[in-house]
C-alpha cells in the first residue's frame with residue numbers, strides 16, 4: 001500500500017460558456033457515453049472506428065484470443081493518410097490550414113490540407129524511387145520542420161513503418177535504434193536550430209551509419225544551409241529528388257494491425273525498447289481523444305508544444321489534429337529564444353486557442369516570472385492541457401490564473417508511450433477538475449487502482465495503476481521481442497487470476513472517484529514503514545511561494561529505512577541557505593505531517609531530466625546515497641546538471 005497524505009480539495013466546474021459549445025457538453029452526456037461503452041464495448045469501438053476512412057470497414061473490434069497479444073478491427077483495411085488528408089480534398093477544408101509552422105529564427109510557413117496532401121504524395125514518390133516499400137522501416141531524425149510531418153505521412157502513405165528519433169539523441173542512440181528496427185532508409189536534415197545554435201543532425205547520422213550497412217538511402221532536408229558531407233550513391237538532397245515528382249501517389253491500403261510506427265523508449269536495461277503501434281486501433285483512439293479531450297473544432301488554432309520525437313508529438317501534434325481536420329501549430333525551437341516570452345509571443349501572434357504542454361515547462365515559466373506572459377495578449381486561449389508528470393497543484397493554479405486568465409478549463413491528461421492515446425483526463429465540458437488529478441478514465445477505458453494481489457484498493461488507498469481491459473491504441477508488442485512485451489507489462493499483477501497491464505505508476509482514487517497519479521512505483525519512498533509517493537511531497541514543496549521545482553528521493557537510513565532528501569530549485573531572486581532549508585522542512589510538516597519531513601534539503605539550479613523533461617529521480621537517489629552516479633545516463637538531457645549537482649554535494 002502506498003500512503004496518501006496530501007489532499008487537494010478545490011474543484012473547478014466546467015465554465016458554462018465552454019460547456020455549452022463542447023462536443024461533450026454535460027456530465028449527463030459523459031455518463032451516457034460511459035454506459036454505452038460499458039454495455040456494448042465492441043459496438044462502441046466499432047462506431048468510433050467508423051469515423052476513420054476505411055478501404056474495407058472492420059466488422060470486429062477486439063480479438064483477445066492470444067492475450068496479452070491483442071488485435072483490433074482485425075478484418076479492416078485502411079491507409080491512415082486518407083483519413084488525415086484525402087478525405088478533406090473534396091470539401092471546403094482543403095483550403096484550410098493543416099499546419100502552421102514557426103522556425104526558431106522566426107521564419108514561418110503555412111500549409112493547407114491540399115498543399116500538405118501534395119507534399120506528402122511527392123515525398124512518398126521520392127521514397128518509392130529510393131526503394132522504400134510497404135513493411136520497410138524508415139528512421140526519421142529531423143528538426144521540427146514541416147518536412148518532418150510530410151515525411152512521417154509519406155511513410156504511412158506507402159505502408160512503411162516510421163520510427164522517429166528525437167533530434168537530441170546521440171549517434172550511438174541512432175545506431176542502436178536503426179539496427180534494432182532494421183531500417184533501410186533514413187530521413188534527416190543538414191541541421192536544426194536550438195537556442196540559436198545548429199544541431200548537427202547529418203553529422204550524427206553519418207557517425208551512426210558507420211555501423212549500419214543495411215541502410216541504403218539517406219534523404220537530407222535543407223534547413224540551415226550549412227554544407228554537409230554527402231556519401232555518393234547513399235545520400236540525396238531532398239530538394240533534388242522531390243523536384244519533378246508527381247503530386248499524386250496512391251495510398252497503399254494496409255490491414256488495421258499493420259505497424260504504423262515504432263517509437264523507442266528507455267527501458268531499465270541498456271537495450272532500446274521499440275514500442276510498436278498499429279494503424280486502425282491507434283488512429284481510432286487518437287482521433288477520438290483529440291475530439292473529446294481537446295474539444296478540437298473548426299476555427300481552433302491548436303498548439304501541442306511536444307516534439308514529434310515523443311509519443312505526445314506523434315499523437316497530439318500530428319495524427320490527432322490532422323485526423324480531426326484541425327489546424328496544428330509546430331514550433332522548431334526553445335522556449336527561451338530569443339527571450340523567455342517566446343511561447344506567449346507565439347500564442348498571441350497565431351491566436352492559439354488550445355495549448356498543450358508539460359508540467360516541467362510550466363514550472364520553468366513560473367520560475368521565470370509573470371512578467372513574460374504579461375507582455376502578451378493571451379485572450380485567444382480557451383483550453384489548456386498538461387501531460388508528462390503529475391502536475392503540482394501550485395503549478396496548476398499558476399497555469400490556470402496567469403496563462404488561462406482563470407477562464408480556461410485545464411485537461412490533465414494521463415497516458416504513456418505504450419498507451420498510444422490519452423486514457424485518463426477530464427472531458428472539459430463535462431468533468432469538474434481538481435488541481436493535480438487527471439480525473440477519470442475516458443469512456444471505454446478500464447483503469448483501476450489495485451493492490452499487489454490484484455484486489456481493488458479502497459478510496460484514498462494508494463496502489464498500482466493497471467488497465468483491466470485492452471484498448472485500441474495500446475502497444476501491440478516490443479519490436480522483435482514479444483517476450484519482453486509480456487514480461488514488462490503483464491507479469492507483475494493479476495486480477496481474478498488473469499494478468500493485467502501494469503502501467504508502472506502508483507495512484508489512488510479519492511472518495512469522488514478521482515484518480516491521482518503519485519509517480520512511478522520505482523520511485524516510491526519508504527520512511528519508517530510508510531510508503532509515500534514522490535508527487536505528494538514534491539507538491540507540498542512547490543506550494544511554498546519561493547520554490548519553483550522539487551524532486552524528492554529516499555536515502556538509506558539505519559533508523560527509518562529511508563530518509564527523505566529533497567532537491568529544490570528556487571524561484572528567481574530567492575536566497576538559498578539554512579534559513580530557507582528550515583522553512584521548507586517546516587512547510588512540508590505543515591502541509592503533510594512530520595513523517596514526510598525532509599531530512600535534508602539541497603538547493604540546485606536545475607534538476608536532472610530526461611530529454612522529454614521528466615525528472616530522473618534514479619540519479620538523484622544515487623547522489624543522495626553519497627555515491628557517484630553509476631547507472632545509465634544516456635537519456636539525461638543535460639549532463640552538466642549532474643556534474644553541478646555532484647559538486648554542490650561535495651562542497652557541503
Ligand code: 7RM
Nearest residue numbers: 387388389390412413414415416417505517
Ligand atoms: C505521454 C507521456 C509516461 C509516464 C506515465 C506517468 C507520467 C504522464 C501524466 C503522468 C501524472 C499525468 N508518455 N505521466 N502524464 N503522471 N499525470 N497527467 O508522457 O511514456 O513518456 O511517460 O509519465 O508516470 O507512466 S511517457
